[in-house]
Amino acid sequence: MKEEHPDRRVEVWFQDEARIGQQGTLTRVWAQKGSRPTAVKQTEYEWAYLFAAVNPLTGASSALISPTVNTAYMDNHLEFISQEAGPGVHVVLVLDQAGWHVAKDLKVPANIALLHLPPYSPELNGAERIWGYLRSHFLSNRVYKDYNELFEALIAAWNKLDAARLASLTHCAWAERTA
DSSP states (O other), rough: OOOOOOTEEEEEEEEEEEEESSSSSOOOOOOOOOOOOOOOOOOOOOOEEEEEETTTOOOOOOEESSOOOOOOHHHHHHHHHHHOTTTEEEEEEEEEOOTSSOOTOOOOOTEEEEEOOOOOOGOOOOOOOHHHHIIIIIISSSSOOOOOHHHHHHHHHHHHOOOOHHHHHOHHHHTTTTT
């Protein structure tokens, strides 16, 4: 890739999406030994989707929250990633083979190359680790009144992740060797 773009810095970024919703995650809680703490489990069906891309070396990131996942939202996210990476950078974007990632009408910016992972290999995508962290630290054991409250909670949770935390969560030794 560096040979193809000698005038640009080549960076590896990880990209993925997560569905976050009213049927949230229950987690363990601290409680007195022998007690049985209760937790609310919501059963409504409102969802929001968080598209995220992260440079595992620097923690630079791009995120998009949407009501669904499709090629149009992926197009928007690719454009955001392109802008976040900045001029003089070519991004190798590591992602799975979701339908909207491999769609024929997907508009990939000139400074991004898609690197699709083999099927059933989420352990190779550093972005996958972000979802567990967000759910366990900011989005679990909660009830959301409606879609707007869910949307605002997702924004707040994402904004609590700084570049150092994102780099730590997404770090992969093989991506480090590409620098």
